[in-house]
Amino acid sequence: MIINKNVLAFGILLCGLCMALYVNFFTQQTWLEQSYLYDTYSTESGQSAYIYKGKEIVIKNVVPYAESPINQASLSKNQSTPRLSEQWVKKNDGQLLLLKPAFHYGFWSLLPALITIILCLLTKEPLTALFSGIVVGAFMLGEYDLTDKVLIPNLASEGTAALLLLYLWLLGGLLGIWSKTGAAQAFANFMTRYFVKGQRSAKFISWFLGVLFFQGGTMSTTLVGTTVRPLADKAKVSHEEMSYIVDSTASPIASILAFNAWPAYVQALIFVPGVSFLATESDRIKFFFSSIPLSFYSILAVLGTLLLSLNITRFSGKRIRQAHLRAQETGQLDAQEAKPLSAKELRGTNIPDGYKPHVLEFILPLLTLITIAVMTFFYSGTPEVNWAFGVALLMSALIALAKGMSLDNLIEGLGTGLKGVVVASVILMLAVIIGSISKQIGGGLYLVSLLGEQLPFWLLPVILQLITIIIAFSTGTSWGTYAIAFPLAMPLAWAMCQSQELANPELFMMVCFAAVLNGSVYGDQCSPISDTTILSAMTTGCDLMDHVKSQLVPASLAAGVAAVMWTALVYFVA
Incomplete structure (x- = not known):
């Protein structure tokens, strides 16, 4: 039946x-102590403080660690909900830590x-x-x-509102104006005339742009997907191939070309007391960059998309090969029953009579967008993506009006753009909410707490990889996984170095670090509830689940090879 x-x-x-x-x-909830280390300093008045989001925060009401009601001993003794949500403590060595209690429900989380x-x-x-x-x-x-x-x-919340502003209003409005003015189509015609000669060159340009925009995450997927969609559609590249290239050159390349916000964020999570090469912020950033050659998954993921862009599909899996043949033989960019995330209105143009599109209407806003994002990153350490998209949207609108487009037609284009991304934006918002709930009920905490110190040392990297894959896949976030996994995984790795007297503890720590970093990237990249997964499908016009299923095979192949390489390295060298 x-x-x-x-x-x-x-x-x-x-x-x-x-x-x-x-x-x-x-x-019954299981309560665990979560400790956070900040780079603190003394103010002129002698108080301890730290910088958070550009503001100085003065630390008050510090208590000895042993007296805190939310240290692990107190939480284990009294499993009821703690009365404090956070507390600053001082350890015996004088180190300041921020403690926060968290809980999980075991497997139920x-x-x-x-x-x-x-x-x-x-x-x-x-x-x-x-x-x-x-x-x-x-x-x-x-x-x-x-x-x-x-x-x-x-x-x-501030973060969700920012996502809504960027991906519904700014991105949708920009795509709508480009559709109304024919700018995206003019760019596709220009690239096709001078650079894109077929599927392979279209995919290679997409891969190159993915590497070029190495900031990672939502910025890379949005920028690359929006840019390459028109030229790839014109070259008849399947949407499954395009979404995989865009997704697999976002976070993976950001962890290799890490001249972005990643090292500054991650270094704050990997402090281990007594480990000299992780003692200061500069030591931890140096450790991050020294570990980059061991990011085997990210390296293999980027190389895999390069092979696909050169039409070498042997390692791409059956679904991508079938999509490649379908687009090549029939010109169909989506599967028969696919439900692309972008609306039909954004897949074509509706240029008013008498309006002549020009390629600069696409290139100038795009260059402005990239320039603002890069310059704000070098100036403040964080790319101001909202500013970049906002100025690009305003520039596109002003160019259209200056060329004679009526205000009614411009507003119609904006409305079309908003309509085109509204479904994907709702999906994005729901993904953020479920990620928040998953973190609140402690799914990641439970998975990491399953580890013990009695494992053979050579098994730890691959187990950390599997744990972080599950966390990131379940929550749809790599950075959220870092916040959960690194403060638990790095001390565990160091304890294993000490208990099993490894000859090369720094290398072992670097491999475990790379396993957590890359496992989180893989899980986030393949998760159907990840913002980068959703945006990769949305900007390239792919069905979300077609994208998820088609990239699982090549991504899993790269993750499997990386696991073997990490295991062999620590077994024979560490």
Whole structure:
């Protein structure tokens, strides 16, 4: 008997809700101490302080570590909800740490992410799958008022509002204006005339731009996908190939060409007391760059997309090979039943009568966008993506008006752009919310806490890789995984160095570091609830689940080879 997919999906959701209620009423929370190290200094008045988001924060009410009610000993003794959400403590060696309590429900902490991923793969409807996962997570936390207690608080956060501004208004508006003015099509015609001679050259330019925009994450996927979409469509490159190239040259290249915000963020998470080569901020940044040659997954992922861009599909998997042949033989860029994330209105042009598109209408805003992002990065350490897209949008609008386009037509183009990305933006917002819930109920904490110090040392890198893959895949974030995994994995690796008396402890630590870094990148890249995955599909016009399924094989092949290389390296050298 064949079971209807919708009936099966409803049954899975119902079971998930029942299990969530069971967890909420009958499962005991396990509380764990989370410690955070900041680069502190003394102010002129003698107080300790640190810099956070460009502002000086003075540290007050510091207590000895042993007296804190949220240190691990106190949390283990009293498993009820702590009365403090955070507290600054001083250890015996004088080091200042910020303690925060966190909890998990054991295996149950993975339930919302598992329900989301299963429903996403089963129904190919990411909207309903994500919302189902959110409901399951909210029930586990005892939050039944989904609107006021779950959705609105998460959507009202600064980070979520910034995503909504960038990916709904700015990106959608820019794509809409380019569609109305024909700028994107003019760029595609220009590139086709002078540079793109077929599928291979279109894919190679896409790969090169992915390497060139090495800031990583959402900025790279958005910028590269938006830029290459028109020329790739004109060259009849399948959307599965394009979304894989865009996604696999975003975070992987950012961890190799790490002249971006990654080292500054990661170094704050990898301090281990007593380890000389991780003692200061400069030591930890040096350690990051010294570990880059060991980022085997990221290196293999970038090389794999290079081979694909050269039409060498042997390592790309069956789905990508089939997509390549389909586009080559039939000209169909999507599978028969695909549901691309971008609206049909953005797949063509609707140029007003008498308006003549010019390639500079695409190139000038794009160059302005890149310049602002790069210059603000070198000036402040963080690329101001909203500024970059905002100025590019304004420039595109002004050029169109200066060339004679009516205000009515311009507003129509903006509206078309907003309509074209609204579904993907909603998916993005729901992905952010479920990531927040997964972190709150401690899925990542539970996975890392499964590790012990009795493992053979040569198994630790690949186990750290697998753990971080699961965390990142379940939560859809690599940086969130770093915040969970590094403060636990690095001390564990150092303890193993000491207990098993390794001859080359620094190399072992570098391999474990690379395994966490790269495992998180892989999990984030392949997760259907990751913002970069969603944006790669959205900007290239690909069906989300077609993108996820097609890139799993080549990405997993690279991850598997990387695991073997890390294991062999520590076994024979460390």
